[in-house]
Amino acid sequence: MLTSLSIKNYALIDQLNVNFNDGFSIITGETGAGKSILLGGLSLILGKRADLSSLKDTSTKCVIEAVFNISNYNLKALFESEDFDYDEQTIIRREILPSGKSRAFVNDSPVNLSSLQLLGERLIDIHSQHQTMALTTDEFQFQVIDALANNEEILQQYTSELKVYKTLKKELKSLLEFQADAIKEHDYNSFLLNELVEANLIDGELEALEEEYESLNNVESIKDKLGEAYQLLTDEQIGAISTLTALKNTLQKLSSYASKYDDLFNRVNSSLIELDDVYREVDELQDSLEADPNRLEVVDAKLRLLHNLMQKHVVETVAELIEIKNQLEEKVSVTENLDETIQNKQKEIEEQAKTLNGIAKTIHDNRSKVIPELKAQLESILVGLGMPNAQFNIEVSLQKEYLANGKDNLSFLFSANKGGNYNELKKAASGGELSRIMLAIKSVLAKYIQLPTIMFDEIDTGVSGEISNKMGDIMLEMSKSMQVFAITHLPQVAAKGHSHFKVYKEDKDEVTHSNLVKLNHDERIVEIAQMLGGVEMSSSAIAHAKELLN
Structure with missing residues (x-):
């Protein structure tokens, strides 16, 4: 989990130091207050490329540092493979120098961006509109099904055997050419x-x-x-x-x-x-x-x-x-003697194909077994999110070609309306519907695998109060097994958080600055009341805010 974040000289931020708790954390603030700046800083920690325009003061370096508690993340193998110094309290630091050059460190050891990205994927999942579109890809859909099917180990075995198969095929091709x-x-x-x-x-x-x-x-x-x-x-x-x-x-x-x-x-x-x-x-x-x-x-x-x-x-x-x-x-x-050599190589390939086919069949069977369960859970969750007629038609069918993750062809179809035709997600679901489907999927995944810290960036945009209330409940439930952040404009979601942070802008000496502060209980009442009724808070807005918090 993310335990602390420090940002210095980045965009509109002079100096920011904030500590985070586990559970469900809310981040609110007016449009343009700097929530995107906060996400940008976190993205640098996760390995995003930086440039000189990120510096608030171009004469001094920008430093972003995050501390993670990774004791429950099973990352020792990754640290060893990437030659990182393992520590349960892992510190990641990015520096952008006035020259424009960037440096990255994990526990004070310099690392390259590709290694940092690999680690970052295991630490924070920033859910944005771009990631919502990833929901429509076969790769992501397979990841969801395989998580429920507990296919991780057998997929690793398949990958290993596929590598052997491809090597044998390459050797046969060389023999035939020779x-x-x-x-x-x-x-x-x-x-x-x-x-x-x-x-x-x-x-x-x-x-x-x-x-x-x-x-x-x-x-x-x-x-x-x-x-x-x-x-x-x-x-x-x-x-x-x-x-x-x-x-x-x-x-x-x-x-x-x-x-x-x-x-x-x-x-x-x-x-x-x-x-x-x-x-x-x-x-x-x-x-x-x-x-x-x-x-x-x-x-x-x-x-x-x-x-x-x-x-x-x-x-x-x-x-x-x-x-x-x-x-x-x-x-x-x-x-x-080449004919005999080629025949022997072909026999090796046939035997390896039998091994691969057996593993691929097991992967297929595991996927087929969990699809009804996944379908039922998603449809049940979506009913509460204002999509009572949402239905999925999910099928996997074995094909001849060996793919990177088995031999299955995936059909992941969706219909949002009763009596409607099933179609691909990107054609059948609107942007708001895709966001709700993604939230449903993430909540299902949280029951089966250890997800990293997740940050939902305005996933509740464009939904009604009752649906947003249900979305908040889902994120709150997810936070029982993982750290969850939600950037939101909806008071119903904001009131669900265990912790509440506010992003705000202020002008000092004719210069605009962004900051992030943790709100106490009374400050939360004011913030939620303003979210309900605007800056001119009415007594009913305050009463409503207290009710939501209680």
């Missing part, structure tokens, strides 16, 4: 893959083949060189082996004269042994070397294939070709 694109590329990818598979790619193969090709392609030249090397090694006159043998023999003779020649002998002897190995290897290479045109053709073909594939795929190594082959295998495999 499949459509993949089918277009599948044949080409398969062709490329077959080329690479048939190439029998081996990492490092290119270098080995290039070396073998050079050997096979130059076999005659290699033979000539090996023959020349053999001749240089074995020629009796100038051959390296003969010469080195002669050198060894000479050094062997020297080593017999002194040990210092042994090292030279041993080194030459080692060289001769190594040279002898070279000779044998050259001899073996000569014997094994043969022209092999068939093998040369095979190697040449494989090299051309590898080079063509590398050029085609714009790579430089066989290893890169192997990586491309692996990628193509994955693409082709995924494409070929």
Whole structure:
């Protein structure tokens, strides 16, 4: 509940500090006295956008602060989700700076307007002409029915399951789109893959083949060189082996004269042994070397294939070709297995649809059960509000489409006159009738859910004394379970309040100021008498005012 309100430098208000009680509070005042200013200030607390024109004195900031007792509002979860500091005595403050910038605070922690609006919706319900029109929307009508049906928990479950369903549908759509694109590329990818598979790619193969090709392609030249090397090694006159043998023999003779020649002998002897190995290897290479045109053709073909594939795929190594082959295998495999994946996804969607349909059916059944009760209560209340022939025709019917709050199509029709045709509320009810219907609905809702503080802004406009008396009784009854404010011009309603506040204007130093003051019992008598008979109060008006208050 709203326990106090402080307004500084806002519109026509210099400084206002007022405390409120629970129960039913009345706010009265002459037209233009500033009741709309009070509502404007409260709207800022609830997250409405502000501008510099709100400042009374543009050289200093405007500050609006409200204190709420939220101990019975079950708001801890909301405070946690929005990262607010929870306190049963929660303070909301709005500041409008001379620069035009606005700041908002919840328990002295800065918050953004969207979070403040979310909290504000749970604290005060300001009933205005705009909200009366909300009565004609499916969204509001469903909220009323679901409140009576106690559907809150199952609607949360439905919302959660609907989210899963939509995710699955989105995944299926992506799979189908991918499949459509993949089918277009599948044949080409398969062709490329077959080329690479048939190439029998081996990492490092290119270098080995290039070396073998050079050997096979130059076999005659290699033979000539090996023959020349053999001749240089074995020629009796100038051959390296003969010469080195002669050198060894000479050094062997020297080593017999002194040990210092042994090292030279041993080194030459080692060289001769190594040279002898070279000779044998050259001899073996000569014997094994043969022209092999068939093998040369095979190697040449494989090299051309590898080079063509590398050029085609714009790579430089066989290893890169192997990586491309692996990628193509994955693409082709995924494409070929997509049908099974899509079928599995469709089965998931079907199972999720069964779950959703079951929940939606429960929501529908709950709504259907309470509609007769809602219809009876509304019609009964409206009889007392001067609408004896008011009748509702409310039906919910299941449809195929999944909506945000179930699968129901809602028909909420109304007839104000006996024998009249049923029609949509916005077509069948006048503005005054809509206000009375909204009051009836709010009074019914108050029996089933914990409503926030509610402020009725002249909901009784245009109604007769007897009907206004009944409207006052309804608001008074609502105040037994919640805090109710009523801004009114009707004395019959004003007399019902537990507390009475008056908005008034006064001129000081040629400047107009608005203020709000709580009236005591005697002041209430005067205010109600003036509402009955004008400023020139008669004794009968005063007597009538006392009677109403009693």
